[in-house]
Structures are given as structure tokens and as C-alpha cells.
Amino acid sequence: MTDDLLARHRAVLPSWMPLYYAEPIELVSGSGRRVTDAQGRSYLDFFGGVLTNMIGYDIPEIREAVERQLATGIVHTSTLYLIRQQVELAEKIAERSGIPDARVFFTNSGTEANEAALLVATNHRRSHQILAVRNSYHGRSYAAMGVTGNRTWSASGLNPLQVAWLHSGDRVRGLLARLSADQQVDAAVEDLREVLATQTAGDVAALIAEPIQGVGGFVHPPDGLFAGWKKVLDEHGILFIADEVQTGWGRTGEHFWGYQAHGVTPDLLTFAKGVGNGFALAGVVGRAEVLQAVPAISFSTFGGNPISTAAGNAVLDYLTAHDLQANAARVGAILADGLRSAVGGLDCVAEVRGKGLMLGVEFVRPGGGEPDPALTNSVFEAAREGGLLTGKGGLYGNVLRMGPPLTLTEEEAREGLAILVDAIRAAAGVAA
Numbered sequence: 163m164t165d166d167l168l169a170r171h172r173a174v175l176p177s178w179m180p181l182y183y184a185e186p187i188e189l190v191s192g193s194g195r196r197v198t199d200a201q202g203r204s205y206l207d208f209f210g211g212v213l214t215n216m217i218g219y220d221i222p223e224i225r226e227a228v229e230r231q232l233a234t235g236i237v238h239t240s241t242l243y244l245i246r247q248q249v250e251l252a253e254k255i256a257e258r259s260g261i262p263d264a265r266v267f268f269t270n271s272g273t274e275a276n277e278a279a280l281l282v283a284t285n286h287r288r289s290h291q292i293l294a295v296r297n298s299y300h301g302r303s304y305a306a307m308g309v310t311g312n313r314t315w316s317a318s319g320l321n322p323l324q325v326a327w328l329h330s331g332d333r334v335r336g337l338l339a340r341l342s343a344d345q346q347v348d349a350a351v352e353d354l355r356e357v358l359a360t361q362t363a364g365d366v367a368a369l370i371a372e373p374i375q376g377v378g379g380f381v382h383p384p385d386g387l388f389a390g391w392k393k394v395l396d397e398h399g400i401l402f403i404a405d406e407v408q409t410g411w412g413r414t415g416e417h418f419w420g421y422q423a424h425g426v427t428p429d430l431l432t433f434a435k436g437v438g439n440g441f442a443l444a445g446v447v448g449r450a451e452v453l454q455a456v457p458a459i460s461f462s463t464f465g466g467n468p469i470s471t472a473a474g475n476a477v478l479d480y481l482t483a484h485d486l487q488a489n490a491a492r493v494g495a496i497l498a499d500g501l502r503s504a505v506g507g508l509d510c511v512a513e514v515r516g517k518g519l520m521l522g523v524e525f526v527r528p529g530g531g532e533p534d535p536a537l538t539n540s541v542f543e544a545a546r547e548g549g550l551l552t553g554k555g556g557l558y559g560n561v562l563r564m565g566p567p568l569t570l571t572e573e574e575a576r577e578g579l580a581i582l583v584d585a586i587r588a589a590a591g592v593a594a
């Protein structure tokens with residue numbers, strides 16, 4: 163069955179849209195944190211459709227909210243009419259964003275959210291110069307790809323923006339690796355000053371950055387780095403855009419948004435993925451003065467439609483009622499501590515990193531520290547065979563990524579941890 167579907171997939175879908183696993187799987191049902199494939203095999207899901215099934219599968223509160231909206235007969239009206247759920251969700255997001263006098267614009271994807279943020283930032287500043295971070299991923303449109311600093315995800319050199327690149331927070335390789343956290347912050351700030359002086363015409367519109375780089379393998383800078391950058395940006399009136407597509411909604415455990423680890427407030431914040439728990443919902447929230455810098459009509463046919471915003475409200479209410487941020491901190495610590503103590507000392511493990519329920523393990527060849535994507539893939543396949551779905555990423559494809567639903571229980575964390583540790587030890591050739 164699956165073989166046939168795979169052949170049909172290959173015959174009709176583009177080759178640049180990758181499938182996971184040597185034997186790709188079709189997920190046909192799900193409940194909580196577990197999914198079942200077409201062969202009847204069940205998996206604990208530590209990737210949640212790329213951090214998107216943030217509450218989990220088949221959550222009654224979300225299903226019922228969507229069913230109530232379906233029962234009205236209205237799936238779509240367009241934003242030419244008032245949409246009650248959209249206004250309610252915008253109120254909640256504006257309030258939670260931490261941005262004063264905030265406005266919210268809804269889109270269907272993270273790419274469009276970043277595109278909108280870049281549009282308003284460049285209009286507001288009357289400049290198409292942008293600062294972006296190496297090893298970033300912001301989406302697949304021309305502008306979003308233009309600020310993406312990862313060769314694997316850059317399909318075109320066409321770019322409507324003029325981009326200058328800052329160093330990432332990579333602690334394993336690159337010019338700033340192996341510095342102490344304070345030294346790294348100082349070096350990154352000095353680098354920003356130098357980039358502004360040497361690679362721009364001065365009137366830069368904005369800096370866009372992910373608090374933890376998603377596709378980039380959960381690389382993140384030391385806490386406080388964004389504050390160091392923001393001080394310099396403020397001297398020039400340059401806006402700061404936080405891409406919270408992966409880091410938002412309490413996933414990092416310690417804060418509701420990733421930017422809050424740095425003691426700054428962004429001018430614009432983009433969100434997507436988890437807020438719809440699978441329904442297409444994304445957007446940008448920002449200071450009114452900036453977000454309203456659109457001197458023409460701009461509108462998204464589906465953005466924030468009645469179904470997706472009904473889901474979004476139910477997701478945020480669930481998240482708040484169950485304090486999932488606290489759960490991410492507690493359960494994430496079990497996973498992080500368990501991984502560090504069981505495999506952190508192996509020669510092939512360069513780093514166990516991340517925050518809350520956003521954790522990565524970077525694999526290298528023992529000795530030289532060369533990236534080891536083959537070993538990463540062996541771990542990834544072995545984890546699936548053991549009944550655990552994870553993700554992969556990193557600039558060199560050598561990082562295993564975990565971003566389970568924020569509802570993950572302690573028992574499930576321990577179960578997944580055991581599978582992961584076995585998979586890593588087996589792939590690394592370490593006796594159990």
C-alpha cells in the first residue's frame with residue numbers, strides 16, 4: 163500500500179520536497195502524543211509535524227471549537243467582513259506579545275508572516291537593507307529566502323532585499339565558537355558594528371533573527387545577545403524582528419517567547435506553526451506605527467479565516483489553562499538532563515542544546531569534530547524503528563531535533579528518552 167503511495171507521490175509531487183526515512187511512512191491516525199502509520203505501527207511523536215501539533219493529536223477542545231464553527235455553515239467569509247474569532251485571537255496575541263500598542267495581521271504560513279514583517283519594516287524605514295543571521299531559516303518566498311542563511315534551503319539567488327550577515331550563536335564551529343558566553347556576546351556586538359560600517363549604506367531597515375534557529379539545528383546565542391545587538395540597532399533606528407515561528411507560545415519553557423531570554427522587546431514578531439495546532443494560521447504582530455506602514459491595500463484571502471482562528475483561540479485557551487509553558491520547562495528538563503548524562507560524554511556528540519521542549523543533539527566524527535550526517539541519519543532511523551519520531555536539521559544535516567507537543571507527559575518523556583539513548587548508543591557502536 164505505502165509502496166504504491168510512495169510511487170504515486172514521486173510521480174506527481176516535486177522532487178525537491180523531501181520525505182523522511184528510507185521507507186517513508188504515512189501517518190493515518192493520532193491521539194495525544196502518539197500516531198499510527200498505515201502499517202499499523204504506533205509511534206511516540208517528538209517532532210509534532212515540525213513543532214506544529216503543539217497541543218497534540220485529536221484534542222477535544224480544539225476539535226469541538228472547529229466543529230462549532232463548521233456547524234454555522236461558514237468556513238470562509240474573507241477579511242472584508244468582521245470575523246469575531248479573528249478579533250478575539252488578535253486581542254489575545256497583541257496582549258501576550260509584550261509589544262506596546264500592538265496590531266496583528268494574520269497570514270497562512272510563517273513565510274507569509276515574515277514577508278509581511280519585511281514589507282512593513284522596509285516601508286517604515288524607506289530602505290530595503292536588512293541584517294540577517296547566518297544559519298537562519300525564514301521561509302520559501304523570495305524575501306524570506308533572501309534572509310535565509312542556509313545553503314540547503316536557498317533555492318535562488320534572486321533577492322528583493324540587500325542583506326548583510328551576522329554571526330549565529332553556534333558554539334561548536336565558526337569564528338565565535340568556543341568563546342565564553344560573555345566573550346561571544348561582545349564579539350557578536352562588535353561584529354554588528356563592523357557589518358553596519360562596512361557592508362551597508364547606513365540606513366538599514368531591520369534585523370531579523372530566530373531566538374533559537376529551527377532548521378539551523380536549534381543553535382542559539384547566549385542569553386542577552388539580542389540586548390547587545392538592540393542597543394546598537396537603537397542608535398541607528400533599525401527595527402528588530404523576532405521570528406518566533408518555532409520558539410513561541412512557551413515552547414522554551416523559561417519564557418512565553420524566545421526573545422524574552424534577552425531582555426528586549428521586538429518591534430515586530432512573527433508567529434506560525436503551533437498556534438493553529440495543524441490548522442493554517444500564522445501572522446505578524448508589531449507596533450502600530452510600524453505594522454501600519456502599508457501605503458496601499460494589502461490583504462490575505464485566507465489569513466485568519468473563521469476556521470483557523472477558531473482553532474487558534476482554542477489552542478491559546480488550552481495552553482493557558484494547562485500552563486503548558488511550565489510543562490515544557492519541567493518535562494524538557496527531564497529530556498535534556500537525561501540526554502546529557504547518558505550520551506553527552508560520547509565522542510560523537512558535540513553538543514546537547516536547546517531550551518524547554520526544543521532540544522537538539524549535534525553529531526560529529528570523533529577527533530576532528532567534522533559533522534557526521536550519516537551517523538545522525540542512523541540514529542534517526544533507529545529511533546523510528548524503536549517507535550519514536552524525531553526531526554533532523556542543522557547546516558550539515560548532523561543535528562537530531564526534538565520538538566514534541568507541549569502536552570508531553572513525564573512518562574512519555576522518559577519513554578522517548580530511553581528509545582533515543584538506545585538509538586544513539588547503537589549507532590555510535592557503544593555497548594548498552
Ligand SMILES: Cc1ncc(COP(=O)(O)O)c(C=O)c1O
Pocket residue numbers: 212270271272273274276299300301302372376377405406407408434435444
Ligand atoms: C523559524 C521559521 N520561520 C519561518 C518558517 C516558514 O514557515 P512556513 O513553512 O509556515 O512558511 C519556518 C518553517 O519551518 C521556520 O522554522
